[in-house]
Amino acid sequence: xxxxxxxxxxxxxxxxxxxxxxxxxxxxxxxxxxxxxxxxxxxxxxxxxxxxxxxxxxxxxxxxxxxxxxxxxxxxxxxxxxxxxxxxxxxxxxxxxxxxxxxxxxxxxxxxxxxxxxxxxxxxxxxxxxxxxxxxxxxxxxxxxxxxxxxxxxxxxxxxxxxxxxxxxxxxxxxxxxxxxxxxxxxxx
Numbered sequence: 001x002x003x004x005x006x007x008x009x010x011x012x013x014x015x016x017x018x019x020x021x022x023x024x025x026x027x028x029x030x031x032x033x034x035x036x037x038x039x040x041x042x043x044x045x046x047x048x049x050x051x052x053x054x055x056x057x058x059x060x061x062x063x064x065x066x067x068x069x070x071x072x073x074x075x076x077x078x079x080x081x082x083x084x085x086x087x088x089x090x091x092x093x094x095x096x097x098x099x100x101x102x103x104x105x106x107x108x109x110x111x112x113x114x115x116x117x118x119x120x121x122x123x124x125x126x127x128x129x130x131x132x133x134x135x136x137x138x139x140x141x142x143x144x145x146x147x148x149x150x151x152x153x154x155x156x157x158x159x160x161x162x163x164x165x166x167x168x169x170x171x172x173x174x175x176x177x178x179x180x181x182x183x184x185x186x187x188x189x
Contacts, residue, residue, distance in 0.1 A: 003033035004095075014043075021051035025060055032067060034095060038087035041071040078120035090119040094126055101129065101180060106136040124150035124157040131163055138174045140167055 010027035017023060028043035044064040051057045075082045078090075097112030113130040127150035134143035144167055150160035163178075170178065 003030050004099075006030040007034050007036070019046075019050055021047040021056070021060070025051075025056075025063070028063065028067065036088070036091045036095065037067060037071040037074055038084055038091055040067045041084065042088065077122045082120060086119060090116050093119070094129075097126070097129060097133075101133060104136075106133045109133045110137070122153070124154040124160060127153065128157065128160045128163065131160065132178070132180060135163070135167070135170055136177060136180070140171045140174075143167065 007027065007030035010023055010030055013023050014020070014027055024043045024047035028040045028047065031037070031040035031043060041064075044060060044067055048057065048060045048064055051060055071084070071087065075084065075087055078087070093112050093116040097109045097116065100106075100109035100112060110130060110133040113126050113133060116126045117130065127146045131143045131146035131150065134140070134146060144164065147160045147164040147167070150157050151164070154160075166178065170176070
C-alpha cells in the first residue's frame with residue numbers, strides 16, 4: 001500500500017522499458033491510487049494498444065473504462081477546454097506539493113499548491129494543503145482564507161474544518177507546529 005513509492009518505481013521502470021504493457025498497467029493503477037487519474041488514463045490507453053494477451057487485455061480494458069470515465073469527469077470540472085496534458089500537469093503539481101510538504105519545504109510546497117490551483121480551482125484539497133503550508137510559515141490569516149476557500153468548494157471537507165478550528169491555538173502558539181501527515185484517500189483499498 002505504498003502507492004507513491006510504487007508509482008515512482010514504475011515510472012523509473014517505464015523510462016527503461018516504455019513499451020512494456022505490464023509496467024504501464026501497474027503504473028496506471030499506482031497513478032490512480034495517488035490521485036493521478038490523467039496519467040492513469042494515458043498509461044492504460046498505451047497498455048491497451050500494445051498488450052497481446054487477450055486475458056490481460058480484457059483486464060486492462062475493464063480498468064481503462066473506469067479510469068476514462070473518472071478522468072473525463074475531472075477534466076469537465078475544470079472547463080470544456082481543459083486538456084489531458086493540463087490535468088496530468090496539475091495533478092503532478094499537487095503531488096509535488098505534497099512531497100515538498102513531507103520534506104518540510106513549506107514555501108516551495110506553497111508555490112506548487114498555488115500553481116495547481118491556478119490551473120483549475122475546483123477541488124478543496126489543494127486549498128487545504130495550501131492552508132497547512134501557510135500555517136507552518138506562521139501566515140495564519142492567509143491560512144484561514146485558504147481553509148475557508150476549501151470549505152466553500154466542499155462544506156463537508158473535514159480536514160479543512162478541523163484545521164480552521166485549530167487556527168486560534170496556532171496563532172497563540174506560533175512556535176509550536178501542528179503534526180503534519182500525508183494521508184491517502186485510498187489507504188484502506
